[in-house]
Amino acid sequence: MARHPHLFQAFALTAATRVELLLEQCLVHAPAFAVMASESHGRELQSRLKAAGSKTVALWGALALEEVAAHPEADTVMAAIVGAAGLGPCIAAARAGKRLLLANKEALVVGGQLFLDAVQAGGATLLPIDSEHSAIFQSLPEDSTRWASCVDKIILTASGGPFRTRLPSSLADVTPEQACAHPNWVMGRKISVDSATMMNKALEVIEARYLFGVSPEQIQVVIHPQSVIHSMVQFVDNSVVAQLGTPDMRGPIAYGLSWPQRLESGATALDFTTLSALTFESMDSNEHRTRFPGLQLAWDALNAVPGTTAVLNAANEVAVAAFLNREIRFDQIHHVNTETLAQVQPKPPGSVDDLIALDALSRRSAEQVSRQLAR
Ligand SMILES: NC(=O)C1=CN([C@@H]2O[C@H](COP(=O)(O)OP(=O)(O)OC[C@H]3O[C@@H](n4cnc5c(N)ncnc54)[C@H](OP(=O)(O)O)[C@@H]3O)[C@@H](O)[C@H]2O)C=CC1
Numbered sequence: 491m492a493r494h495p496h497l498f499q500a501f502a503l504t505a506a507t508r509v510e511l512l513l514e515q516c517l518v519h520a521p522a523f524a525v526m527a528s529e530s531h532g533r534e535l536q537s538r539l540k541a542a543g544s545k546t547v548a549l550w551g552a553l554a555l556e557e558v559a560a561h562p563e564a565d566t567v568m569a570a571i572v573g574a575a576g577l578g579p580c581i582a583a584a585r586a587g588k589r590l591l592l593a594n595k596e597a598l599v600v601g602g603q604l605f606l607d608a609v610q611a612g613g614a615t616l617l618p619i620d621s622e623h624s625a626i627f628q629s630l631p632e633d634s635t636r637w638a639s640c641v642d643k644i645i646l647t648a649s650g651g652p653f654r655t656r657l658p659s660s661l662a663d664v665t666p667e668q669a670c671a672h673p674n675w676v677m678g679r680k681i682s683v684d685s686a687t688m689m690n691k692a693l694e695v696i697e698a699r700y701l702f703g704v705s706p707e708q709i710q711v712v713i714h715p716q717s718v719i720h721s722m723v724q725f726v727d728n729s730v731v732a733q734l735g736t737p738d739m740r741g742p743i744a745y746g747l748s749w750p751q752r753l754e755s756g757a758t759a760l761d762f763t764t765l766s767a768l769t770f771e772s773m774d775s776n777e778h779r780t781r782f783p784g785l786q787l788a789w790d791a792l793n794a795v796p797g798t799t800a801v802l803n804a805a806n807e808v809a810v811a812a813f814l815n816r817e818i819r820f821d822q823i824h825h826v827n828t829e830t831l832a833q834v835q836p837k838p839p840g841s842v843d844d845l846i847a848l849d850a851l852s853r854r855s856a857e858q859v860s861r862q863l864a865r
């Protein structure tokens with residue numbers, strides 16, 4: 491098994507539901523410590539590390555996430571908590587010049603240019619581990635100064651989620667369990683609901699715009715139900731480079747850890763002799779537009795006043811939580827998002843504090859809209 495080429499001291503901010511994955515990565519990379527969000531998962535990881543003979547120490551709760559992310563003994567921070575709560579720790583890691591592995595797309599959707607400014611000011615290295623963005627990153631030239639002149643467009647693939655073929659009119663009745671049953675990936679509940687509404691793809695369009703410096707109009711979404719092609723880049727000569735693999739987050743995580751080298755990831759290799767078909771669907775059909783009205787909000791928010799993407803993200807977090815709590819219907823998530831966008835008119839944020847205030851204001855507005863629907 492190839493080892494991590496750099497001094498690798500910490501995994502931070504990883505999702506508590508990812509104990510298995512983190513355990514496996516800790517056993518391969520032997521970091522000094524691994525930080526879990528919750529005490530129960532931290533204790534579980536600690537006892538399993540000990541049982542496996544690892545010297546890695548699991549930490550939980552002892553430090554604020556901002557302190558963990560900027561810890562002098564951590565050179566790599568994996569940002570993998572869910573939601574805007576990840577913004578502060580990501581900014582702390584960026585300012586402290588860490589190698590920042592970003593799964594927590596909401597942090598970039600909220601932070602936008604201010605997030606990128608912190609990365610630049612701190613001399614951090616921002617590496618995407620969202621599978622689509624890892625695929626794009628793997629498809630682009632290593633020298634990022636060449637991207638602007640050679641990229642024509644970025645093609646984000648979308649599975650279409652569990653309701654891709656359901657009649658749009660039948661979506662009012664779907665349950666949280668049905669919405670969380672993703673066809674290809676095992677993920678947390680929030681991102682699973684986002685995949686079902688395609689708000690995950692909307693967030694990813696915004697994420698791609700910031701990560702790769704392209705205009706919103708240079709980003710296209712194509713439905714690819716098999717989730718084998720994780721995304722593609724079309725260059726100015728119309729040549730397309732794609733990254734393929736089995737749907738397994740160990741691939742993008744291993745690439746983030748090892749970049750610019752490669753490591754064994756543990757993911758199963760694709761077997762092209764048994765792949766029956768790779769298919770694609772346009773998002774332009776009336777049926778898909780009706781089924782997934784939230785996707786367009788990405789371009790609307792990116793083309794509006796800076797800060798609008800933070801409003802959209804906050805609204806969506808509130809709406810998804812309300813749906814998961816069975817307070818609103820699945821097909822009302824979009825209403826909460828559009829109504830909140832109509833109610834909250836942001837001023838361009840000048841600081842992270844401005845973003846945090848805008849996030850709080852948007853949540854209050856979205857909660858009010860949700861409560862009205864719940865009556
Ligand atoms: N799952 C996947 O395959 C992928 C996920 N992502 C992104 O990664 C992020 C995590 O997703 P996923 O792992 O599925 O989500 P999960 O719901 O499985 O895990 C989310 C974790 O975030 C923690 N958390 C939430 N809020 C806070 C907070 N305020 N402070 C500390 N910890 C907090 C939770 O801790 P606790 O358990 O203690 O509540 C939980 O462990 C999301 O942004 C998602 O979009 C991106 C690509 C793929």
Ligand SMILES: CC(=O)[C@@H](O)[C@H](O)COP(=O)(O)O
Nearest residue numbers: 620621648649650651685690
């Ligand atoms: C695993 C991952 O990175 C997710 O973003 C996943 O790709 C979601 O897929 P869809 O949103 O396309 O259903």
